[in-house]
Amino acid sequence: MLLRHTTDKIATRSALTVNPAKTCQPIGAMYASLGIHSCLPHSHGSQGCYAYHRSTLTRHYKEPVMAATSSFTEGSSVFGGQANLVQAIDNIFTVYEPDVIAVHTTCLSETIGDDIPQIIAKARDDGKIPSDKYVIHANTPSYVGSHVTGFANMTKAMVDYFAKPYGHKEKQINIIPGFVEPCDMQEIKRITKELEVRSIVFPDTSNVLNGPQTGRYEMFPHGGVSIEELIRSGSSMGTLALGHLASGLAARAMDTKCKVPCEILDLPIGLEETDIFINTLRKIAGVNVPDSLTTERGQLLDIITDMHQYFYHKKVGLVGDPDQLISLTKFLVSVDMWPIHIVTGTPGAKFEKRIREITKDIPHEVNVKAAGDMFLFHQWIKNAPVDLLIGNTYVKYIARDEDIPMVRFGFPILDRVGHSYFPTVGYRGGMRLLERILDALLARKDRDASEVEFELVM
Numbered sequence: 340m341l342l343r344h345t346t347d348k349i350a351t352r353s354a355l356t357v358n359p360a361k362t363c364q365p366i367g368a369m370y371a372s373l374g375i376h377s378c379l380p381h382s383h384g385s386q387g388c389y390a391y392h393r394s395t396l397t398r399h400y401k402e403p404v405m406a407a408t409s410s411f412t413e414g415s416s417v418f419g420g421q422a423n424l425v426q427a428i429d430n431i432f433t434v435y436e437p438d439v440i441a442v443h444t445t446c447l448s449e450t451i452g453d454d455i456p457q458i459i460a461k462a463r464d465d466g467k468i469p470s471d472k473y474v475i476h477a478n479t480p481s482y483v484g485s486h487v488t489g490f491a492n493m494t495k496a497m498v499d500y501f502a503k504p505y506g507h508k509e510k511q512i513n514i515i516p517g518f519v520e521p522c523d524m525q526e527i528k529r530i531t532k533e534l535e536v537r538s539i540v541f542p543d544t545s546n547v548l549n550g551p552q553t554g555r556y557e558m559f560p561h562g563g564v565s566i567e568e569l570i571r572s573g574s575s576m577g578t579l580a581l582g583h584l585a586s587g588l589a590a591r592a593m594d595t596k597c598k599v600p601c602e603i604l605d606l607p608i609g610l611e612e613t614d615i616f617i618n619t620l621r622k623i624a625g626v627n628v629p630d631s632l633t634t635e636r637g638q639l640l641d642i643i644t645d646m647h648q649y650f651y652h653k654k655v656g657l658v659g660d661p662d663q664l665i666s667l668t669k670f671l672v673s674v675d676m677w678p679i680h681i682v683t684g685t686p687g688a689k690f691e692k693r694i695r696e697i698t699k700d701i702p703h704e705v706n707v708k709a710a711g712d713m714f715l716f717h718q719w720i721k722n723a724p725v726d727l728l729i730g731n732t733y734v735k736y737i738a739r740d741e742d743i744p745m746v747r748f749g750f751p752i753l754d755r756v757g758h759s760y761f762p763t764v765g766y767r768g769g770m771r772l773l774e775r776i777l778d779a780l781l782a783r784k785d786r787d788a789s790e791v792e793f794e795l796v797m
């Protein structure tokens with residue numbers, strides 16, 4: 340096994356990451372860009388970065404992810420990437436005809452210090468940007484942050500470049516869904532529709548990265564928020580941002596730029612967080628909650644009560660992104676599970692503080708780390724074993740090494756399908772999460788049961 344040399348002896352490390360629990364900023368920026376209709380993401384750097392970003396998204400979504408690159412060579416590294424980017428903008432609008440090019444930077448272009456707004460202005464002055472087309476940008480050096488902050492930066496760029504302050508307010512609400520799956524964005528839109536609230540959701544990758552197989556290739560699928568909607572988002576009566584890290588930046592920028600007040604909530608994963616999401620939406624829009632949503636809530640509650648004995652005091656180890664982990668930890672604690680090892684690769688002291696608050700009543704030592712890695716996570720498990728692991732595909736090595744059941748959740752998932760089609764947000768998403776957790780726990784129970792304990796009915 341690859342990880343057989345992991346020891347249980349934990350040494351303090353400050354300058355070494357082993358098996359990171361994150362990917363790089365441009366991946367999140369590229370993902371966010373794909374949530375604008377007819378947008379081609381552009382990676383301002385070398386082909387190696389771009390290939391990594393595209394292949395990670397392609398493998399996770401099982402869809403061909405389109406993007407362009409400035410294709411840096413030794414020359415660009417010395418003289419800067421302006422000539423490459425201006426040429427790229429010209430080529431892209433001539434050949435692929437997107438409505439928007441969303442440029443994100445990479446470690447190399449940030450180290451050189453390329454001034455992207457100045458390069459975009461030059462491309463416009465040189466007549467390389469058609470008058471009805473747009474080029475936007477976000478700075479995403481990957482020696483800071485993670486794919487989540489890259490997503491946050493590009494989402495903020497949508498506000499900076501497009502949202503227009505109007506004198507009046509329209510009866511609509513902006514929803515910034517966070518770095519969640521396309522199906523989660525779809526589910527958030529469905530819930531909003533059930534509440535009869537008019538919304539502008541951005542970014543919106545539903546029907547872009549989870550579209551149907553039609554036999555016809557479309558470079559720009561019909562999903563995604565439109566430019567017209569992004570411009571109008573500045574006249575909304577409020578913004579609801581889901582996930583502090585992925586969506587907070589854009590929500591605050593919208594408030595500052597267009598005076599659209601914002602509420603920043605945790606992701607609606609689990610019963611309580613979904614209650615808060617629906618209740619906040621209800622209050623902002625002044626609507627009532629329909630019976631259909633109350634029924635879904637009751638169904639989730641029913642699963643929790645029916646199967647509570649299988650969740651009770653099961654120890655769990657979690658790897659993932661901060662916004663997801665905060666809501667997931669709350670959800671697990673609410674069904675009496677014990678998340679005792681929690682790691683994210685994304686830096687941020689607030690994360691550790693939030694998790695400590697959520698887990699304070701667990702009568703067991705809880706390990707939590709931001710900017711941590713999976714090597715440390717594995718060592719924690721060696722010292723205090725768990726009943727279940729929840730995390731992205733990379734966790735499977737630890738699951739195999741330690742013979743622990745695992746539920747895939749988060750980003751990236753490279754070896755399964757379903758995550759882009761079946762949501763984990765909302766009441767229905769909560770039901771799916773619990774179903775998968777139960778499947779993993781009960782399959783293990785069946786596997787390990789003696790003949791007399793092998794139950795037909797659970």
Ligand code: SF4
Pocket residue numbers: 363364365384387388389391444445446447481482
């Ligand atoms: S970490 Fe930096 S150099 Fe590496 S792929 Fe990401 S942007 Fe490129």
